Amino acid sequence: MRKKIMLKETEIPKAYYNLAADLPFKLDPPLHPATRQPVTPQDMSAIFPMALIEQEMSSQLEIPIPNKIREAYRVYRPTPMIRATGLEKYLKTPAKIYYKYEGVSPTGSHKPNTAIAQAYYNKKEGTKKLITETGAGQWGSSLAYACQLFGMECTVYMVRTSYDQKPYRKTMINLFGAEIYASPSNRTEAGKRILAQDPDCPGSLGIAISEAIEETLRTKRAKYSLGSVLNHVILHQTVIGLEAKKQMASVGEKPDVIIGCHGGGSNFAGLAFPFIRDKINGQSIDFIAAEPASCPTLTKGKLEYDFGDVAGFTPLLKMYTLGHEFIPPSIHAGGLRYHGASPMVSLLLEHGLIRATAFEQEEIFTAARIFSRVEGIIPAPESAHAIQAAMVEAIHAREEGKQRVILFNLSGHGLLDMSSFNGI
Numbered sequence: 100m101r102k103k104i105m106l107k108e109t110e111i112p113k114a115y116y117n118l119a120a121d122l123p124f125k126l127d128p129p130l131h132p133a134t135r136q137p138v139t140p141q142d143m144s145a146i147f148p149m150a151l152i153e154q155e156m157s158s159q160l161e162i163p164i165p166n167k168i169r170e171a172y173r174v175y176r177p178t179p180m181i182r183a184t185g186l187e188k189y190l191k192t193p194a195k196i197y198y199k200y201e202g203v204s205p206t207g208s209h210k211p212n213t214a215i216a217q218a219y220y221n222k223k224e225g226t227k228k229l230i231t232e233t234g235a236g237q238w239g240s241s242l243a244y245a246c247q248l249f250g251m252e253c254t255v256y257m258v259r260t261s262y263d264q265k266p267y268r269k270t271m272i273n274l275f276g277a278e279i280y281a282s283p284s285n286r287t288e289a290g291k292r293i294l295a296q297d298p299d300c301p302g303s304l305g306i307a308i309s310e311a312i313e314e315t316l317r318t319k320r321a322k323y324s325l326g327s328v329l330n331h332v333i334l335h336q337t338v339i340g341l342e343a344k345k346q347m348a349s350v351g352e353k354p355d356v357i358i359g360c361h362g363g364g365s366n367f368a369g370l371a372f373p374f375i376r377d378k379i380n381g382q383s384i385d386f387i388a389a390e391p392a393s394c395p396t397l398t399k400g401k402l403e404y405d406f407g408d409v410a411g412f413t414p415l416l417k418m419y420t421l422g423h424e425f426i427p428p429s430i431h432a433g434g435l436r437y438h439g440a441s442p443m444v445s446l447l448l449e450h451g452l453i454r455a456t457a458f459e460q461e462e463i464f465t466a467a468r469i470f471s472r473v474e475g476i477i478p479a480p481e482s483a484h485a486i487q488a489a490m491v492e493a494i495h496a497r498e499e500g501k502q503r504v505i506l507f508n509l510s511g512h513g514l515l516d517m518s519s520f521n522g523i
């Protein structure tokens with residue numbers, strides 16, 4: 100029995116996997132907010148570089164990963180896949196539980212997989228500065244890290260409630276040479292409007308996105324960068340699932356259940372999409388996206404066109420949404436406080452290829468505590484949603500007396516989330 104399944108550096112994937120090319124149904128296009136017509140590459144070029152716009156719209160099955168990106172990945176990829184033997188024993192389950200551990204990256208989560216790629220393509224097209232939003236700070240610190248790798252400036256709008264809860268993310272973002280502001284802020288019209296209505300507004304990803312886009316549009320040679328939701332972000336995250344497939348095969352396993360927590364969809368999709376291909380080809384796999392009950396986008400949202408941000412700057416995306424003005428309660432899993440979902444993940448849910456489940460904050464912190472004690476890794480509160488879902492599945496397996504193979508994404512560690520563990 101192998102505890103830790105590793106790959107060689109030469110096995111870092113050479114191409115991203117594009118599920119759009121394999122999907123048996125059509126993805127509805129993003130619409131221009133003013134004309135309600137499908138957006139054109141030209142429309143998007145104000146905020147994204149051409150290479151990423153092409154990836155966003157691509158129907159090519161594989162997109163080669165440039166050497167410079169693979170070089171940067173070598174610092175932490177391939178990431179390990181670990182058998183959760185401690186958890187199996189604790190749950191007395193016949194199920195085998197594996198997790199892909201993305202917390203080994205320099206900033207502690209899966210987010211550098213796309214931050215590095217986005218910084219690379221922007222730099223190549225002459226961008227001087229990237230501007231973004233962040234929830235819990237995992238994305239902001241990852242983009243700050245990637246920008247300094249490629250010699251670019253970076254500005255981060257961090258959702259105020261997380262800015263106050265997780266001060267060391269601010270330190271990390273500054274350490275990597277980026278600027279950071281709590282959102283809503285007085286630096287933008289969108290932020291000022293919201294503060295005028297509610298000076299104590301805890302903020303939301305939707306508000307922070309509006310602020311970041313507004314600043315991008317008024318700043319020369321700056322582009323905007325998004326850490327989740329969009330097709331090109333998910334495309335970059337497929338390195339997780341591509342590695343996981345090799346790792347599973349190397350121990351002669353095929354997963355019966357694949358789980359990821361869900362904020363905008365990128366870590367769930369990153370692990371799941373390369374395996375969705377197998378499901379389309381007839382293999383039986385249960386895919387589960389786990390979200391907070393207080394921000395139940397997939398389990399209670401409506402599938403419709405909606406804005407990605409509060410001010411309505413983004414194109415309209417066809418997605419499960421709680422409404423772009425929804426401000427979620429201030430839960431500790433700040434990275435899951437998003438009103439919308441990736442259009443690709445939404446389409447899979449609509450067609451029944453995946454399912455979604457929601458957990459209360461108390462449940463996921465109990466799961467996080469158990470996992471910390473039996474596996475020795477303190478998970479990010481976001482990732483604890485995936486742990487809780489894996490525990491539910493492992494208990495089902497025990498009740499049914501079935502030996503199932505469960506694979507989940509441990510998207511990040513919680514070493515900068517200690518105040519959350521203290522406070523609950």
Ligand SMILES: Cc1ncc(COP(=O)(O)O)c(C=O)c1O
Binds near residue numbers: 237
């Ligand atoms: C550790 C971790 N997991 C998951 C997420 C949720 O994002 P996504 O659904 O895009 O993976 C975040 C977002 O900040 C995160 O930091």
